Amino acid sequence: MTDPKGRRPAISRRDLLRTAGVAGAAALIPDAVGAVTEEAPPAGPQPSTTGEERVGHPVASGRPLLAGPLTNLTARETEVLSAMVDRLIPTDELGSGALDAGVLRFIDRALSEAESGAAEAYRSGLAALDAYSQYTRGGPFVDLSTIDQDSVLIDVQTGAATGAGAGFVGNSGSFFNLVKGHTWQGMFGDPQYGGNVDFAGWDLIHYPGVRLAVSPEDQKSLEADQLEPVRLSAYDLGLFE
Amino acid sequence: MPTQLRETDVVIVGMGAAGGVAAYPLAEAGLNVVGLEAGTWLDQRDFAPDEIRNNYRDWPMLVNKAELERPTSRATSATAAARVASHPMMNAVGGTSLHYWAQSWRLNPWDFSVVTETARRYGPSKIPAGSTVEDWPFGYDELEPYYDRVEREVGISGQAGNVRGDIDPRGNRFEGVRQRDFPMPPLRWTAFNERMADAARSLGWNPFPGPAAVSTETYDNRPGCGYHGFCNKGGCPINAKNATHITTIPKAIDTGNLKVVTRAHVTRIEVGSDGRVTGVNYVVGSNEYFQPARVVLIASYTYENVRMLLLSKSRAFPDGLANKNGQVGRHYFSHYTGASVSALFPYDLKAWYGLPAQGVAIDDWADDNFDHSDQDFIGGGNLWAMSDRRPISAASMNTYGRGRNWGSAWKRFIRENSDRSHGSYIQKTTLPYEDNYLDLDPEVTDPLGFPVIRITGRYMDNETRIGEFMQDRMEEWYREAGAVEVNRGGTGNAMGASTHAYGGTRMGDDPETNVVDRWGFSHEVPNLGVLGASVMGTSGARNPTLTGQALSWRTAEHLVDSWRDIAE
Numbered sequence: 001m002t003d004p005k006g007r008r009p010a011i012s013r014r015d016l017l018r019t020a021g022v023a024g025a026a027a028l029i030p031d032a033v034g035a036v037t038e039e040a041p042p043a044g045p046q047p048s049t050t051g052e053e054r055v056g057h058p059v060a061s062g063r064p065l066l067a068g069p070l071t072n073l074t075a076r077e078t079e080v081l082s083a084m085v086d087r088l089i090p091t092d093e094l095g096s097g098a099l100d101a102g103v104l105r106f107i108d109r110a111l112s113e114a115e116s117g118a119a120e121a122y123r124s125g126l127a128a129l130d131a132y133s134q135y136t137r138g139g140p141f142v143d144l145s146t147i148d149q150d151s152v153l154i155d156v157q158t159g160a161a162t163g164a165g166a167g168f169v170g171n172s173g174s175f176f177n178l179v180k181g182h183t184w185q186g187m188f189g190d191p192q193y194g195g196n197v198d199f200a201g202w203d204l205i206h207y208p209g210v211r212l213a214v215s216p217e218d219q220k221s222l223e224a225d226q227l228e229p230v231r232l233s234a235y236d237l238g239l240f241e
Numbered sequence: 242m243p244t245q246l247r248e249t250d251v252v253i254v255g256m257g258a259a260g261g262v263a264a265y266p267l268a269e270a271g272l273n274v275v276g277l278e279a280g281t282w283l284d285q286r287d288f289a290p291d292e293i294r295n296n297y298r299d300w301p302m303l304v305n306k307a308e309l310e311r312p313t314s315r316a317t318s319a320t321a322a323a324r325v326a327s328h329p330m331m332n333a334v335g336g337t338s339l340h341y342w343a344q345s346w347r348l349n350p351w352d353f354s355v356v357t358e359t360a361r362r363y364g365p366s367k368i369p370a371g372s373t374v375e376d377w378p379f380g381y382d383e384l385e386p387y388y389d390r391v392e393r394e395v396g397i398s399g400q401a402g403n404v405r406g407d408i409d410p411r412g413n414r415f416e417g418v419r420q421r422d423f424p425m426p427p428l429r430w431t432a433f434n435e436r437m438a439d440a441a442r443s444l445g446w447n448p449f450p451g452p453a454a455v456s457t458e459t460y461d462n463r464p465g466c467g468y469h470g471f472c473n474k475g476g477c478p479i480n481a482k483n484a485t486h487i488t489t490i491p492k493a494i495d496t497g498n499l500k501v502v503t504r505a506h507v508t509r510i511e512v513g514s515d516g517r518v519t520g521v522n523y524v525v526g527s528n529e530y531f532q533p534a535r536v537v538l539i540a541s542y543t544y545e546n547v548r549m550l551l552l553s554k555s556r557a558f559p560d561g562l563a564n565k566n567g568q569v570g571r572h573y574f575s576h577y578t579g580a581s582v583s584a585l586f587p588y589d590l591k592a593w594y595g596l597p598a599q600g601v602a603i604d605d606w607a608d609d610n611f612d613h614s615d616q617d618f619i620g621g622g623n624l625w626a627m628s629d630r631r632p633i634s635a636a637s638m639n640t641y642g643r644g645r646n647w648g649s650a651w652k653r654f655i656r657e658n659s660d661r662s663h664g665s666y667i668q669k670t671t672l673p674y675e676d677n678y679l680d681l682d683p684e685v686t687d688p689l690g691f692p693v694i695r696i697t698g699r700y701m702d703n704e705t706r707i708g709e710f711m712q713d714r715m716e717e718w719y720r721e722a723g724a725v726e727v728n729r730g731g732t733g734n735a736m737g738a739s740t741h742a743y744g745g746t747r748m749g750d751d752p753e754t755n756v757v758d759r760w761g762f763s764h765e766v767p768n769l770g771v772l773g774a775s776v777m778g779t780s781g782a783r784n785p786t787l788t789g790q791a792l793s794w795r796t797a798e799h800l801v802d803s804w805r806d807i808a809e
Contacts, residue, residue, distance in 0.1 A: 088647040094656060114298045150648065157645075180647065181297075188632040189293040204652065205659035207593060207632045210290050212478065213467035214594040219431040219628075222588055226660070239478060240289035 070104065072111035072119050073126070078104070080126045083142045085183050087149050096200035098183050106186030106195030107179075118178060124167065125175035129156060132166035192235045199231045210234045243522055243529035249275045249500075250808070251800070252521055252534035254507045254549065257336020259772040260540025261485025261493075262391060262790045263797040268498035270801040275532055277505040277523055280304045280332030282486065283339065288476030292631045295340070295475040304332040306506055310687045312544050312679075312694040314737045322682060322695050329740040330542045334501060335486030337542070338786065339476045341740070342597040343454040343483070345397045346783035347388045347791075350381040350417045351608040355672075355779055358609060359619050367619055369703040372672045373572050375778055378750045378759035381417040387791035387798075389420055392452075394492070395790065396460045396483040398425035399452030412449050415604045425457045428466060428599040433590040433663075437601045437626040440722035446605045451625065453598035454483040454786070463487065472596035473629055505530075508689065510537055510553040510562055510769070518562070518769045524689075535808040536800060540772035540793070543573075543742035544694045547679045547775060550746065550756075552691055563746075563763040568756045570680050572673035572747045575739030576780055577700045580708030581730035583664040584719035585641045590660055595628030597666070606714050607782040608670065618703045620670025622711035623782040624718065627666060635659045641726040663724075665715050668741075668782045669707045671700065677736070679745050698736035708732040741774070741785050748776040748792075760803075761796035768807055770796050 069075045082104060091097035098104075111119045132155070133141040137148045144152065153176070155161040161172035168175055186195030188202065190210075196202065202209060209230030218227055234240060251267055253260040256278035267274050281303055294300045299308050307330035315322035331337045351358055354376045359367050368374065391397075401422045402412025427450035430438065438448040455472075458465045466481040480487050493499040507523040511531070520533035539546050550569045551561040561569050603624040604610060613619055636655055639662065640646050643654060677698035685693050709732055716727045749755030752764035757776055763769040772793040774785040781788075800807055 089652065090649050092649045092652065094649070094652045153647075154645070184633055184636055185293055185297055188636045189297075190289075190291050192291070193293055201636070202632055205632060205636055205655055207635070207659070210469075211594065212290075212469050214469060216429055219429070219468065219591060219594065222432040222436065222591055224591070226589065226591070226593070234289045234291050239286065240291075241286050 070108040072108055073122060077123060077126045080130055080141050081107070081122070081179070083149065084126075084129065084153065084179060087146065087153055088180060088183050089187055095204060096198070098187055100197065101187050101200040102195045102197040103183050103186035106189070106193055107182050109194045110182060110185075115182065121169065121175065121178055124169050125178065128161075128167040128169075128172070128175070132156070132161045132164055132168075132172075135164060135166060190233050190235070192233045199229075202229070202231070210237070212237070243531040246530055246532045248520070248533040248535070249273045250534065251275070251536045251538060252277060252532050253538045253540050253772075254521060255336065255540035255542075255545070256334045256485070256490060256501055257331070257540065257542075258338035258341070258485055258786050259789050259793040260538065261335060261338070261488075261490045262395070263538060263540065263772055263793040264493040264499050265394065265489040266794055266797040266801060268493040268496040271498060272801065272804070274493070274499045275534070276490075276499055276501045277507055277521065277532070278332075278334050278501060278503050279306045279506050280334060280336075281503045282334045283476060285476075285478050285480060288478040290469060290471035290475065290478065292471065292633050295471060296473065296631065296634070300340075300474070301331075301333060304504065306332045307542075307545075310545070310548075310693050312696050312738050313682045313685050314696040314698075316697075316699040316735060317676065318697055322697075324685060325696075325738040328738055329742070330545070333486070334490060334503065335484040337740075338454070338484040339482075339486065340474045341786060342473060342784070344598050344784040345392070345395075345399070345452045345454045345787040346781070347417060347419075347452075348381065348779075348781040348783065348788050349415055349604075349608045349610075352779045352781040353377040353380045353384075355619070362609065363613060363619075367613070369619070369672060369701065371674045371676065371701065372703070373675055373754070374672045375749055375751075375754065377778055378748060384788070384791050384795065385417065385420065387795045388787065391787060391790045391794055393424050395454055395485070395488045396425065396456055396463075397423055397452055397454055397787070398427050398457040399423040400427045400450050402449060410447065413602065413604050414447055415607065415610045423452065425460060427451070428453055428455060428457055428596070430601065431591060431595055431599065431628045433592060434599070434601050434626065434628060437718070437722050440718060441601065441603055444717060444721055446603050446718075448601045448603055451598060451600060451602045452787070455596065455598055456481045456483060461488070466596070468594050468596065468599065470594045470596065470629070470631065472598070473631070507549065508552075508691070510539070510549060512553070512555045512557050512562065512766070514557075516557050516766065518766055536768045536770065538770040538772055538796070543745055543773060543775040544679065544696075544738070546771055546773060547573075547745040548681070548694045551681050558765075563756055563765045563769060565765050566753055568747070568754060570678050570745050572744040572754075572778060573677055573679045573696070573698060574671045574673045574743050574780065575698070575736055576741035577669045577671045577704040577708060578667065578741075579700065579730065579734075580667070580669075580705070580712050580732040581664065582667070582712050582715040582719070583639060583662060583728045584724035585658065585726040586661045586663065586723060587725050588661065588723070590663060592628045592630045592660060592663070595630075597627045597629040599629075600625055600627030603714075603718070604782075606711060616706075616710070618706040618710070620672075620703070620707060621782060622667045622669040622707055622714075624711065624715055625666040625668070626663065626718075630660065635662075638662045639728055641728055663719070665719075667711050667715060668784070669704060669711060670782050671704055671780045673744050673747075673778065674701055696736060696738060700734040700736060705732045705734060741780065743774045743777045743780050743785065746771045746775040747778045749778060760799040761792060762799075762807065770800065772796060
């Protein structure tokens with residue numbers, strides 16, 4: 001139950017590997033924070049980029065963005081969700097939208113893990129979205145024109161679709177915000193989670209990427225261009241698990 | 242039957258921001274200390290710059306005690322309580338100091354004597370009706386040596402504004418007299434911080450960098466800040482954020498007198514027939530233990546400190562430990578940070594990196610730093626313009642009335658504006674009131690069957706009036722810096738769970754209105770002490786952690802000095 005000496009566990013092989021990882025990544029850290037490596041042994045081998053840590057990484061796994069039906073939703077539900085997120089962040093002349101960026105895969109994985117409690121809200125909400133489209137626009141959501149799809153989504157977002165007999169649980173805006181929130185996480189979050197494929201989300205907003213150190217010069221000018229983008233998952237740095 | 246462990250001198254419940262500080266002077270003095278922590282050790286490897294994990298999921302997931310004990314909340318005793326959606330607590334060695342913003346303020350002298358100072362300057366009727374606010378049992382000067390000590394032991398960076406009476410305009414001219422400078426210079430300013438500082442000066446205000454438990458140079462062999470971002474609810478991957486798991490706790494362990502027990506879920510404090518506490522019960526997995534101790538210090542988050550006392554009912558204390566006067570849970574309040582203000586600028590702010598503790602503070606409108614004769618409130622707010630942006634939150638920005646927040650038109654908007662908005666952080670004086678309190682929820686329990694805390698509270702007129710006043714000041718400041726749009730959030734009065742939760746075990750000389758005495762020990766149970774913001778009776782307009790830590794050091798030092806009186 002307790003560490004008998006009340007101390008931190010003695011250094012383990014895992015810790016040594018970690019330390020090596022820190023030193024190996026020192027190139028990413030400028031001198032200002034170099035002290036982090038002072039106590040580290042000489043740089044060991046670069047951290048492995050194969051093996052378990054990379055499973056699920058969009059590039060490493062080579063999986064298609066939509067490998068058949070999603071695990072947590074039926075084919076029909078997937079179709080409706082797909083159409084919905086495609087309207088939230090469409091692919092257009094400004095670049096990839098939510099579908100290209102792997103947002104469906106992100107959501108499916110989230111529903112298997114951290115967001116498993118939301119699966120039922122997705123099921124009932126997607127059914128209600130379809131029912132509301134049928135009642136008010138005369139067809140299932142996926143068959144509507146993009147203009148009609150947008151107007152349906154505005155009704156759902158504003159809560160106007162609540163109580164229309166479509167079956168939204170609570171305010172329809174809650175369902176909209178649930179899907180929008182996850183879509184934004186999938187589009188703009190770390191690609192480790194299955195979304196933001198090819199850093200489409202970060203490119204869209206000109207986010208210069210994950211860095212471990214930013215110099216005074218990097219922050220001193222409002223007029224300078226944004227920093228050169230670093231296009232790495234935080235978990236590609238070899239420092240984190 | 243729980244396994245009986247060997248008696249220790251002191252048991253501390255919670256190895257976080259407060260308990261992790263108190264452990265050090267106790268262990269250094271040679272007392273045997275057991276620190277019980279529900280969470281585990283985390284290290285740099287656990288602190289990925291990952292917004293999804295830090296800000297959208299319940300990190301860390303390893304131990305989710307606090308998640309399973311989320312309080313319920315209601316505005317008044319006439320309304321139904323609902324479970325709060327998220328919680329500010331943290332189960333890990335270092336506690337919330339691992340992932341907090343690390344702003345490390347001293348309270349200003351006014352905050353210690355709100356009643357006396359208000360009555361003296363404006364008359365006693367200026368104190369808002371229904372408030373239970375009291376002066377602290379001592380003034381700022383009493384706490385100053387402890388602020389000074391903790392600033393050094395933990396490692397605080399900042400710019401002094403008043404060293405022994407010499408006002409330095411680079412710092413906060415309103416701060417209390419400090420005996421010396423900070424041990425490290427302040428976090429640097431970004432170009433946008435400089436622009437905001439210039440704008441403040443042209444308004445006649447006094448901008449200065451805020452104090453932070455973040456190293457700005459090598460300190461105790463730990464590196465200075467890399468300004469990489471993700472500090473907001475994230476741990477530091479290079480150990481530049483001075484959480485107690487890398488500062489005072491290792492120092493205490495190095496004395497050989499502190500034993501930290503992780504995954505220890507404390508369920509109850511035991512009391513003997515003489516009315517003194519005898520130790521604490523805890524579980525690790527399915528094993529139960531009883532840790533006997535001469536002195537018990539509770540050092541959990543405010544909600545859990547109160548809950549632990551209320552759950553520890555006994556024949557001697559039928560309404561909860563140290564609660565014969567019904568004061569446990571009273572005088573609860575949390576910082577009013579509603580009445581938000583954000584702004585859109587016609588230029589990129591270059592704010593993709595940095596940290597919430599890197600910014601420009603304005604104290605001209607805080608506390609009693611300005612004349613309130615024509616105001617219908619007391620106190621005020623601290624304006625804070627920081628550098629903190631993360632991609633998901635940036636893409637979720639307000640569209641300032643320029644169309645809906647999704648679709649192709651939105652893509653064009655966000656492409657241009659993702660680095661052009663700024664949200665201010667305005668902490669405001671918040672008072673305790675008769676009607677705001679914590680108690681045990683009559684229905685909702687944790688998985689062990691123990692009731693969770695129920696928050697009954699709402700912000701009152703004094704707080705919402707400050708909110709509107711501060712919104713005006715913030716809008717002036719943004720406009721002066723060139724903002725093209727300014728958006729004001731509502732001044733609602735919902736309270737809920739907060740990262741700045743105060744009171745519930747308030748400190749004061751009068752046992753009729755306070756749970757602990759001026760040293761932090763129970764008026765009713767001499768060998769029971771309380772650490773953390775739950776003993777604070779006023780909030781000031783600034784973050785609570787450093788004050789909680791200074792008080793913890795002071796309580797620990799008092800225990801060492803008075804060991805025979807308290808422990809025997």
